[in-house]
Amino acid sequence: MASKETKQKTNQNDSTTSWEHQSKKIWKQLWSLKIKHKQKIFLWKCLNNALPVRDIIYGRIKAGDPICMRCGEERETIEHTFLNCVDAKITWKLAPIQWEGILEQHGCFRRWWTSITEARHRPQGWQHIALSVHILWQIWKGRNGAEFNGKKYRPWTAIQKALKEWSELGEVDRLETRMSTTETEALHLQHPQLCSQHGVLQFSIGITRDKHEPWVGIGICLIGGAQGTHTGWAMRETSSGSFLLDEALALKLAMCKVAEMQHRVVQFQVQNQQLLNLIQSKQARDIRLATVVEDIIQLRLLFHMCSFCLVQNDNYHLSSKLSTYALGITFDEELLFP
Structure with a gap:
């Protein structure tokens, strides 16, 4: 029977071809999200398997320990860090939005994110997607705090910080003066x-x-x-x-x-x-x-x-x-x- 790690790598390899076809649409959606630039770059790195988690660092330079420091049970991949580690699972359970029905996508971050973006078709879908990015961001910040400063990761605190930043950016967006469609067309003509x-x-x-x-x-x-x-x-x-x-x-x-x-x-x-x-x-x-x-x-x-x-x-x-x-x-x- 194939190990969980082997299945995870198989899922990642199987998704490569479909990802190449979907990438342009995914990028367009990503850059249009109402989130900070650094969060777009962060998510972009997640989707390209370029975030410096332990398993990726070990794979590149054969140094360090690839096992997750927080749970000590599995290799710290992108998927493990944000979806499968016990701390991540608790964080998502506490979140005000629940992405039900996509647990089978947890073996591949790209597939999971692609499923998440389907929410854009539902009411407040873009807001829910943006909030999810804020949650991912706080999971990463909490992980780094534990990794480099020995701080204990607290799922509820991560959710509170994500909600606070998300609501603050939303308020700024509402207060900003936006061009009307007519004004935008006039600008393009000029x-x-x-x-x-x-x-x-x-x-x-x-x-x-x-x-x-x-x-x-x-x-x-x-x-x-x-x-x-x-x-x-x-x-x-x-x-x-x-x-x-x-x-x-x-x-x-x-x-x-x-x-x-x-x-x-x-x-x-x-x-x-x-x-x-x-x-x-x-x-x-x-x-x-x-x-x-x-x-x-x-x-x-x-x-x-x-x-x-x-x-x-x-x-x-x-x-x-x-x-x-x-x-x-x-x-x-x-x-x-x-």
Whole structure:
């Protein structure tokens, strides 16, 4: 009789072909979710078996213990971490949403997530899917707290934190001023490059670090707006403490932002030649930087064509101006400016 581990690997292999056919639809749904960018990247890693759980680390470098530290019973795979570990099972039982009828999908995270996304057809389906991501995120944070800091994982606390973050983001979304369909159509008419399917769209990226607080402002500018105008995005994030790493994180966030807009042929202009060299060589020595560079390389797959280059002085002035402005905001902003 095949072991549970063997069956799990068989399920994962069987799902590869079907996943390749479904991936475009899954990505489109993922990037449209009303969740934080870092949570989209996190879920993207789960779906690509790229999250650094023990079994994956052991499989790559043959170091460490592949067994789950929390239960000590099975290998810590993506599926085990979020669905099958005793702590995960308790967490989902306490959740206000119950995904009944898909227990047979727990052997493959991709199949489980694909089943979850079917909820988009029911009332409040997208909200329930977003809440599920928040729960997954808190399971992961709780796992890391136990793994690296010896903190006891508490399922009920994980649910409370997930609900709090989910409701806060929902409130922000309701308070934000949204464009009407007419306004959106008018914007596309004024800025045809926003919906171009064949031209290369260029985005310059600038960052500014706060001198007194641990913040970094990120400015993303779409180059060459109609009638001399430009579209830009301003975001404020916590600084990593490394300027090069901050630049890499800014590029990753920009790629996520542009992917949400479903542009296909893009070029990202960054400040630092060293970052471009790292993307090309894939040989970053710092583990944090290497992880972000790997994310950037994988995110390229979301576009039909994606290239990188150094930002030109004029374009840098615009994105730098936005990044300075971003240090004073609380929520991401989209702006039109001359």
